[in-house]
Amino acid sequence: MIELVDLTKKFKQNEAVKNLNMFIEKGEIVGLLGPNGAGKSTAISMMSSLVEPTGGDVRFNNESILKKPAPLRKIVGMVPQEIALYDDLTAEENMQFFGRIYRLTGSALKRKTDEVLDQIGLSERRKQVVSKFSGGMKRRLNIGVAMLHDPELLIMDEPAVGIDPQSRNYILETVKRLNEERQMTVLYTSHYMEEVEFLCDRIYIMDQGNLIASGTKEEIKQILSAEKTISIKTHRLNERFIALLQETPTINRVIAGEKEVTITVPKEINMFPKLIHLAEEAELELSSVDIKNPTLEDVFLHLTGRALRD
Numbered sequence: 001m002i003e004l005v006d007l008t009k010k011f012k013q014n015e016a017v018k019n020l021n022m023f024i025e026k027g028e029i030v031g032l033l034g035p036n037g038a039g040k041s042t043a044i045s046m047m048s049s050l051v052e053p054t055g056g057d058v059r060f061n062n063e064s065i066l067k068k069p070a071p072l073r074k075i076v077g078m079v080p081q082e083i084a085l086y087d088d089l090t091a092e093e094n095m096q097f098f099g100r101i102y103r104l105t106g107s108a109l110k111r112k113t114d115e116v117l118d119q120i121g122l123s124e125r126r127k128q129v130v131s132k133f134s135g136g137m138k139r140r141l142n143i144g145v146a147m148l149h150d151p152e153l154l155i156m157d158e159p160a161v162g163i164d165p166q167s168r169n170y171i172l173e174t175v176k177r178l179n180e181e182r183q184m185t186v187l188y189t190s191h192y193m194e195e196v197e198f199l200c201d202r203i204y205i206m207d208q209g210n211l212i213a214s215g216t217k218e219e220i221k222q223i224l225s226a227e228k229t230i231s232i233k234t235h236r237l238n239e240r241f242i243a244l245l246q247e248t249p250t251i252n253r254v255i256a257g258e259k260e261v262t263i264t265v266p267k268e269i270n271m272f273p274k275l276i277h278l279a280e281e282a283e284l285e286l287s288s289v290d291i292k293n294p295t296l297e298d299v300f301l302h303l304t305g306r307a308l309r310d
């Protein structure tokens with residue numbers, strides 16, 4: 001459906017996106033994961049022809065959109081990162097205002113407004129002004145506005161940022177339902193790996209303008225197939241124990257939390273006896289030692305040495 005070929009954007013000295021290659025097939029939910037500043041917003045702005053690339057191409061059904069963006073614009077719904085709504089209008093009035101921009105009028109506009117308000121669970125609140133809405137309700141309406149013209153491809157820029165977990169789940173479930181019931185193709189950008197893990201069939205991971213991994217969840221996790229992650233919990237972690245872990249040559253990585261420390265070791269190594277020995281030496285009581293399946297967060301850490309939300 002859509003393909004990015006060596007897509008590049010330079011802002012003066014800053015190369016925000018470097019030779020990005022990506023594709024999205026019809027009916028997929030594709031995740032674009034990366035920390036703040038990775039270049040996700042710039043990439044999707046170029047993909048939806050809002051920002052002009054400094055290099056490369058965006059192809060829609062095998063034709064470049066750089067000179068002819070109209071066919072793509074017709075089928076794209078863009079959910080921006082910032083809420084773009086009129087605070088002093090009601091939910092319904094916002095829908096009608098944006099619907100007219102998409103050239104919807106009369107009974108078609110009314111039908112679409114009813115349908116979308118229902119899809120985003122705001123039918124009951126249609127007469128309420130947006131300034132009275134919670135952050136989660138505004139986010140839902142922000143998505144609704146992008147769906148008024150029945151887009152085939154919904155591009156979402158961190159649509160669940162800064163809201164409560166219940167609203168976030170509602171948004172994730174809605175996106176999944178739209179994909180399943182209406183075969184809507186979705187590109188979902190986020191810096192939360194849980195969202196991408198829940199929703200997406202295939203994932204691209206960006207960091208500092210570069211694509212650092214891509215594939216299905218399983219394929220990406222295979223990057224860590226030679227390692228395992230062990231989570232060690234205690235009631236009170238001490239500095240001595242962390243230092244001992246860091247000095248142990250068979251441990252590749254140590255990440256300490258308040259009561260939990262996570263280590264990464266080669267798959268074949270049995271760490272249990274060593275951990276018990278180190279805990280004794282640090283005079284520490286272990287409450288649990290669990291081997292975890294690698295997550296996308298672990299992959300990101302492995303590839304960049306940093307956590308996604310650093």
Ligand SMILES: Nc1ncnc2c1ncn2[C@@H]1O[C@H](COP(=O)(O)OP(=O)(O)OP(=O)(O)O)[C@@H](O)[C@H]1O
Nearest residue numbers: 011014016034035036037038039040041042043158
């Ligand atoms: N209009 C602009 N002018 C100059 N630099 C920009 C502009 N837009 C983005 N950048 C820079 O490009 C880089 C990538 O930014 P971008 O917003 O695409 O990242 P992101 O992954 O979407 O992160 P975030 O989630 O914080 O938006 C950053 O270094 C940013 O400062």
